[in-house]
Amino acid sequence: MAKLKANFNHFCNLLGYQFNSKYLLVQALTHRSASNKNNERLEFLGDSLLNLITAEFLFQKFSDLPEGELSRLRSQCVNKDSLFKIADSLRIKDYIQLGVGEKMGGGQNRPSILSDAVEAVIAAIYLDSSYENTRRIVISLLEQYIVSEIKYSSTKDPKTTLQEYLQSKRYHLPVYVLIETSGMAHDQSFKIECQIKELHISTIGIGKSRRIAEQNAANLALQKIGKTNE
CATH class of the missing domain: 3.30.160.20 (Double Stranded RNA Binding Domain)
Structure with a gap:
């Protein structure tokens, strides 16, 4: 258990946020295959928070862009591919809690599981602290992907x-x-x-x-x- 705690402390350092409630963090990193107390509900909340924060960021940064262009930018910035990149940078595969069968099937490397965990962690931060704190962390995590997409904002996909x-x-x-x-x-x-x-x-x-x-x-x-x- 001490080793697990040390691992989570390292994860928090990578994330840039120290949880007050370790329970929330553990739940955010628990897949449904491992426990009934898993991250599915947190994932639902985190998805909404992620879209809101990104929309707010783009709305403020690009005050002259029309609604359609803002929506296109948001969909480019927030998707399973970018979330998987974030999960990889946070080494979530080293912390995700999986059931035996899912682990044997390589679930710790599955993009859908890892990107869902990112959304759950975002929700856990929100429940553990505040919207402003969550916004700060999300922008910090997404900025490199947002910036890379915005560089090509004049080019439609x-x-x-x-x-x-x-x-x-x-x-x-x-x-x-x-x-x-x-x-x-x-x-x-x-x-x-x-x-x-x-x-x-x-x-x-x-x-x-x-x-x-x-x-x-x-x-x-x-x-x-x-x-x-x-």
Whole structure:
């Protein structure tokens, strides 16, 4: 138990926050496979807090951007990929509490489990302290990902560009279909088909997440149409 406490102290140092209630931290890092007292409810609250704090940050930083552009930036900044990067930097896989079966299946490396734990930790900070404290920690954790996305804010992602082009031509929106998932749970690869029936276009995108695979498929569709991502 002393070793566990030392590990959690190290985690708190990486996080930049020392918990008053160790119970909240333990619950935030407990997967449903390990206990009935798990992080699912905290994950629900943390997701809302994360979106609110990010929206507030973008709203204040970019006072001239319209609602649609702010929404696009938020979706780029807050997603499973960025949360997994944060989980990796905090070494959450070393602290997450899993059931025996989940652990044997490599759950400690599964992006969905680790990104959910990040949201749960955010909620735990909020319940343990205050909104302002939570905001400070979240901005600190997300800033490098927010900044990297904002650098390319003038460039729309391929899915957005494709959707806007099709809408301008009064075509139906593209359909994205999951064709195949391969690899181990912690290192999966997704194959997504982008279908544009009116143009008789079908492209295949591959990526480490569904989001990346869809973007790659959309980019290939744009190339077939002869329109570059702008």
